[in-house]
Amino acid sequence: MAVTIKDVAKKANVSISTVSRVLSDSPKISEKTKKHVRKVIEELGYHANLNARSLVQQTTKTIGVIMKHSASEAVHTTFIPEVLRGISYVCNKYEYSIRLSTGESEEDLFQDVLKMVNGKQVDGVLVLYSKKDDPVVDYLIQSQIPFVILGKPTKDVNKIAYVDNDNIHAAMDATQYLIKLGHKRIAFIGDDKKYEVTNARLAGFQQSLLANQLEICDEYIKNINYNYDEGVQVIHELMSLPVPPTAMVLTDDLNALIVLSALSKIGLKVPEDVSVICFNNSTISRVSNPRLTSVDIQIFQLGYEAAKTVIEQINEPNALKKSLIIPTKIVERDSCKKMIP
Structure with missing residues (x-):
C-alpha cells in the first residue's frame, strides 16, 4: 500500500497541514521541523501526489x-x-x-x-x-x-x-583589461541591439574608453547575431580599416568563436595579431583554440x-x-x- 501524507504526519508527530507546508517549503515552518519531517518522508519513501495537491491548492506547480x-x-x-x-x-x-x-x-x-x-x-x-x-x-x-x-x-x-x-561595470572591466595590456584601438562587437544587455555593455565599453582618454570610434562598433556570414563581413570591415583594431570586446562567446574563425580565414591569429575578450565563460571559452579570456557572468x-x-x-x-x-x-x-x- 502506498504511503500517504497521514502516515508521514503520524510518524513525525505533526499535523497533516505541517507536512503539507514542509512539502511546499513554506517559510512559516522552522528549519528544524522541516529537517525532521523530510527525514521521515525519506524513511517512509513518501511521494507527493502533485496532481491532487495542485487541484486542492488551485495551482499548476x-x-x-x-x-x-x-x-x-x-x-x-x-x-x-x-x-x-x-x-x-x-x-x-x-x-x-x-x-x-x-x-x-x-x-x-x-x-x-x-x-x-x-x-x-x-x-x-x-x-x-x-x-x-x-x-x-x-x-x-x-x-x-x-x-x-x-x-x-x-x-x-x-x-x-x-x-x-552589472553589465555596464562588467564591460568596463573587460575593456580596462585590454587597456592595461597596452591596447588603445579596441573594437566592440555586440549581439542584438534591441536587448538591454547589449546596450548596457556598449555603454560600459564607451565609459571605459572615455575614462582612459581614448577616442570612441563608431567604425569600431559592430553587431553579430550568431551568424557566421555576418561575422565574416564584420571582421572584413574592421580589419580593412586604414587603422584596424588591435583588440576586441565581444558580448557573447558564440560570436567570439565565429570571430576566431573569421580572423583565421583572412590569415590573422589570436592573440598574436588581435586580442579577444568575450562574455559568458561557457564551455566554448574553455575549449576554443585559443582558449578565450572571458567575463564569467555566472x-x-x-x-x-x-x-x-x-x-x-x-x-x-x-x-x-x-x-x-x-x-x-x-x-x-x-x-x-x-x-x-
Missing part, C-alpha cells in the same frame, strides 16, 4: 519560461542551456515543472504568453531577456501574475523583480536566483519585489596579449 529566441534557435546559444540548468535545479527542488515558450516569432511568443496566463497553465513566469517596449512584460504587469525578468527592466525598475549582472546562478525569486513571489504574493545583481569576474586564458611598445 509550473513556471513559464519565455526566451528571446524561438526554441529552435535558443538551444544553439551558450546562454540558454546553462540558464535553464539553473532554473531546472530550483524547480526540481521545489517540485515545479517548466513550460518553455515555443513561438518562432515575437508575435508567436506573445500569443504563447497569453495562452500560458489566460489558460492558467502556469503559476509564474520567467522572462529571459529585457528589451524596450516589450508587449510581453506590459501584459504580465497587467495580468498581475508573479514574474521575474533576467536583465534590468527598461522601465518600472522599482516595480519589477529582476536578476541581472549563467547557472542567474537562472537559479531567477527561479528562486519567482517561486518566492508565488508563495508570498504580498512580498516586496526585489532585484538581485550577480557578480562577474574575468577568467584569463590565452586570447589576449600584451602590446609591445
Whole structure:
C-alpha cells in the first residue's frame, strides 16, 4: 500500500497541514521541523501526489519560461542551456515543472504568453531577456501574475523583480583589461541591439574608453547575431580599416568563436595579431583554440536566483519585489596579449 501524507504526519508527530507546508517549503515552518519531517518522508519513501495537491491548492506547480529566441534557435546559444540548468535545479527542488515558450516569432511568443496566463497553465513566469517596449512584460504587469525578468527592466525598475549582472561595470572591466595590456584601438562587437544587455555593455565599453582618454570610434562598433556570414563581413570591415583594431570586446562567446574563425580565414591569429575578450565563460571559452579570456557572468546562478525569486513571489504574493545583481569576474586564458611598445 502506498504511503500517504497521514502516515508521514503520524510518524513525525505533526499535523497533516505541517507536512503539507514542509512539502511546499513554506517559510512559516522552522528549519528544524522541516529537517525532521523530510527525514521521515525519506524513511517512509513518501511521494507527493502533485496532481491532487495542485487541484486542492488551485495551482499548476509550473513556471513559464519565455526566451528571446524561438526554441529552435535558443538551444544553439551558450546562454540558454546553462540558464535553464539553473532554473531546472530550483524547480526540481521545489517540485515545479517548466513550460518553455515555443513561438518562432515575437508575435508567436506573445500569443504563447497569453495562452500560458489566460489558460492558467502556469503559476509564474520567467522572462529571459529585457528589451524596450516589450508587449510581453506590459501584459504580465497587467495580468498581475508573479514574474521575474533576467536583465534590468527598461522601465518600472522599482516595480519589477529582476536578476541581472552589472553589465555596464562588467564591460568596463573587460575593456580596462585590454587597456592595461597596452591596447588603445579596441573594437566592440555586440549581439542584438534591441536587448538591454547589449546596450548596457556598449555603454560600459564607451565609459571605459572615455575614462582612459581614448577616442570612441563608431567604425569600431559592430553587431553579430550568431551568424557566421555576418561575422565574416564584420571582421572584413574592421580589419580593412586604414587603422584596424588591435583588440576586441565581444558580448557573447558564440560570436567570439565565429570571430576566431573569421580572423583565421583572412590569415590573422589570436592573440598574436588581435586580442579577444568575450562574455559568458561557457564551455566554448574553455575549449576554443585559443582558449578565450572571458567575463564569467555566472549563467547557472542567474537562472537559479531567477527561479528562486519567482517561486518566492508565488508563495508570498504580498512580498516586496526585489532585484538581485550577480557578480562577474574575468577568467584569463590565452586570447589576449600584451602590446609591445
